[in-house]
Amino acid sequence: EVQLVESGGGLVQPGGSLRLSCAASGFTYSGFWMSWVRQAPGKGLEWVANINQDGSEKYYVDSVKGRFTISRDSAKNSLYLQMNSLRAEDTAVYYCAREIRSSWYYAFDIWGQGTMVTVSA
Amino acid sequence: EIVMTQSPATLSVSPGERATLSCRASQSVSSNLAWYQQKPGQAPRLLIYGASTRATGIPARFSGSGSGTEFTLTITSLQSEDFAVYYCQQYNNWPPYTFGQGTKLEIK
Numbered sequence: 001e002v003q004l005v006e007s008g009g010g011l012v013q014p015g016g017s018l019r020l021s022c023a024a025s026g027f028t029y030s031g032f033w034m035s036w037v038r039q040a041p042g043k044g045l046e047w048v049a050n051i052n053q054d055g056s057e058k059y060y061v062d063s064v065k066g067r068f069t070i071s072r073d074s075a076k077n078s079l080y081l082q083m084n085s086l087r088a089e090d091t092a093v094y095y096c097a098r099e100i101r102s103s104w105y106y107a108f109d110i111w112g113q114g115t116m117v118t119v120s121a
Numbered sequence: 122e123i124v125m126t127q128s129p130a131t132l133s134v135s136p137g138e139r140a141t142l143s144c145r146a147s148q149s150v151s152s153n154l155a156w157y158q159q160k161p162g163q164a165p166r167l168l169i170y171g172a173s174t175r176a177t178g179i180p181a182r183f184s185g186s187g188s189g190t191e192f193t194l195t196i197t198s199l200q201s202e203d204f205a206v207y208y209c210q211q212y213n214n215w216p217p218y219t220f221g222q223g224t225k226l227e228i229k
Contacts, residue, residue, distance in 0.1 A: 035218075037165075045157075045165065045208055047218040059216040095164055105171040106212040107155045111164035 002026035002110055004096050009115030016086050016119070022079040022096030022112055030054075030074040033099035035108060036081050038092035038117075046092075049081065050099065064090075086119045093117075123147050123214050127207075127221035133229040136199050142224045144192040144209035152188045153213035159223075160205045168207075169194065196226075204228050 008020040020036070035050040049060045049070040058070050069082040079096050093116050097108035124147040134140045144154070152172040157165040167176040169185035172192060182197045196203055209221040 044222045045159075045210070045220040047216075047220070050216075050218075061217045100170075105153070105155075105174070106218075107167050107170035107176070108157070108165070108210075109167045109176065111166070113164055 004098065004110055004112035006094065006096055006112040006115040009094065009117045011118045011120065012086055013121055014087060014119055017082070017084045018086065018117060020081040020083065020094055020096075020115055020117070022081075024077045024079065024098075027098070027110075029077040033101060034072060034079045035097045035099055036070060036079075037095045037097050037108065037111075038090075039095070039114075040089075040092040043092075048094070051079070083117070086117075088119050091117060091119050122217060123150060123211050123219050125209055125211055125219050125221035127209060127224045129224060130222070131225045131227060133227050134199055135229045136201060138199055138229075140196045140199055140203075140226055142194040142196075142207055142226070144187075144194070144221050146190045146192075146211055148214075149189045150211040150213035153211060154185075154187070154192050155210045155212065156183075156185055156194045157208045157210065158203075158205045159208065165208065199226075201228075 003025045005023045036048040051058050051070045067085045071080045093114040095114045096112045098110040100109045126145045128143045154172045156169040159165040173185045184195045186193050206223045206225050
């Protein structure tokens, strides 16, 4: 079964750090771009960051640049999001998602169940 | 950054009827648009990509159309399991990928 399972969420104080993990199974993880997408409580979806197959390309939404770092370990079939200098507005469910790509389309075809991050004093 | 705007925010439709959801881009995204369905407490699910191609396992009652800046998701003969929030997302100009704010499809 193709599956993504996130972990590492929790309650953290403003200015603190947290590292999210996403374990992939059931597919050739090293063959896909991967993304993090977040959803604040009661709000819509916001793409956060993505990384290519070998980790040589990484992109971020402006609001997290310089604070968040995406990485991956193909030996462990895992995706990570290191979050530093956290702010209240980073409070959200964080999903990892697989990107499918071709010459004419991209899409997030597999999603994890999400992990909740709460930034509060 | 391309801004995606969905309308209406909430759509009330009776089971068995047709629902038409709209998505507008602030500039052309060609056909580089996807649609997702999200039910409460669940992750989003991919419905449509390339503006009109159904993802694997998606029923034929879901169809997407449009190009450029105007897109539509149509759901015919609504089933109880179709009542959810729907998001459009562009991947023409990235980063960042951007999503619409969502349309909640509720039972009338």
